[in-house]
Amino acid sequence: MAEAAQAIQKKEEYVDPRPPVVGPGQDFNSITRKIGDIVLMRGFKKGWVFGFAIVFLGSIMLFNTIAYLVLEGVGIWGNSIPVAWAFDIINFVWWIGIGHAGTLISAILLLLRQSWRNSINRFAEAMTLFAVACAGLFPALHTGRPWMDYYLFPLPNTMGMWPNFRSPLMWDVFAVSTYATVSLLFWFMGLIPDFATMRDTARKKWQKVVFAMLALGWRGDARHWHRYETAYLLLAGLSTPLVLSVHTIVSFDFSTGIVPGWHATIFPPYFVAGAVYAGFAMVLTLAIPVRKFYGLEDFITMRHIRNCCKVMLATGLIVAYGYAMEAFFGWYSGNTYELFMMKNRMFGPYGFLYWLLILCNVVVPWILWSKKMRDNLTVVFIVCMFINVGMWLERFVIIVMSLNRDFNPAAWRMYYPTVYDFTMFFGTVGFFLTLMFLFIRFVPMIPIFEMKTLLPESKVDESKVEEHVNGKETAPIGTSPLPQFGD
Amino acid sequence: MTKQEEKGTYGLMAEFDSPSAIVAAARRTYEAGYRRINAYSPYPIEELAEAIGFHHSLVPLVTLIGGVLGALGGFGLQYWTSAIAYPLNVGGRPLLSLPAFIPVTFECTILLASFGAFLGNLLMNRLPQPYHPVFNVPSFARASQDRYFLCVKSDDPKFNDAETRAFLAGLGAKEVSNVES
Incomplete structure (x- = not known):
């Protein structure tokens, strides 16, 4: 007993050696001001306008490519039998994967009570939404006649036809549309109290009106908060299996097929880990410049960046294990086609891309094992760029290299992308960044109310409550002036 | 006054x-x-x-109801379309393809449960309420x-x-x- 009491005593004395998740010297008002002012400020920062102009050009490139694609057909892409899936599906899987880090940060880390997530979750959720929007474009256009895409949904029609629910492509439709919808609900729900804060701190009439409408009349009622927190936690609990299911189902698109290089049981966990890996790389790719540009070092601290690096190391190991197992399966299967597929992957005409993938996803990121390197933002940023490229290459290796040389040598054919494949891909990058720029400027990018809960003064101190209850009455001192923000 | x-x-x-x-x-x-x-x-x-x-909110109950409805609805949709309304004989495989129906049933469960949590929270809070x-x-x-x-x-x-x-x-x-x- 005495020992247990001593242990408890020790636990109480335990001081967290890690740096705090909020920089020193922040209080409720400085948080509201710092985050809210980015949204409420008059005019635009020069850097923002410059960046926005560039990425908006990318969006225009995307819209033009889509217009031309709809007019001409998918023949403008390099896809041709046997490689019927190429850049479109590579990009689809790449974007969906990037989205997964957002849900991981906002849902799984919430369930695990990782409070450091509070400053990057909004940002990562927005990234999820925009990445899913970009991802959805590809299969929708790849159908060739996008105006007929409603056939993907089970809608009653005069022909009495229904979709085939035994097809993984149908599962994909449900998985991705559910994912997009639930991510949107989760994101919007997190924003409601912050929209209320924006409504109450905005000075301009139109800003007040817009934020009041978005806040839905939120007033911080204790009963509302109670239901809100319950619902938020439930949404997190629902999103967690959802996010795992989405990339699992995406991997089913491949693994249920009998194509060598696709037909592997390791695909679901390997794809999910790869998705998280790519997503965290993208979170850092965006967060490092943004925190610098807007001076948010007190909210997105080095601890966040270090933690993200560690998640990347862990998922990177799973991904590396996946690569090793793919090679092992090829050999251990004793199957001529599987063996050939592996040989073709490593030493075939696209072989250099396989080794580039290993370099980008396995070799370079291991630099992050060094604590010193994790603390160097330039290094971390460069490593993240390598991972972004590497994860794209991974999908190229899986999709194109499996299809271009399968069972019958007479049907082999090389795949070469056309210029429209690239304008489409880089167009979605531009479109994604355009949405990110708009988000950063017009929506509080860090959850204001969740940041407040990280401050020590936000906690209820039971001893102080006792003091108040036991009649330590203070005289009313009148009002203090209302803080004003937003110019 | x-x-x-x-x-x-x-x-x-x-x-x-x-x-x-x-x-x-x-x-x-x-x-x-x-x-x-x-x-x-x-x-x-x-x-x-x-x-x-x-102390207690009804949000979890609404979420559960949403989830159950989603599961039944998702599975029912697949069963009805694949086995009754539009039966497709693919190599003599059973029309009620249970394993193949798992993913969509799961997604529908999550979708409606999430709507349950989201709308349950909003409606029980009587939001949107522009004036108070x-x-x-x-x-x-x-x-x-x-x-x-x-x-x-x-x-x-x-x-x-x-x-x-x-x-x-x-x-x-x-x-x-x-x-x-």
């Missing part, structure tokens, strides 16, 4: 400057027998909801920033303007103001 009397009083609003103070005040108000009370804070405070006597009397208190704008408020509604059986005002002031409130309805 006649106009205000005509409009009536929604209640009395007391302003506090720390989470401990509002929780203490809420507990004392509840102990004093007030029941039609409400508290406001810029971020969720678990103790506060309990202090005003709110508490917004008439000028300093209430700080409820979403750095201040905590406790409101005793005028329809509380124990409510008496002068007494309640004195009681709230005695709790250490920074200010007690009238909420016009």
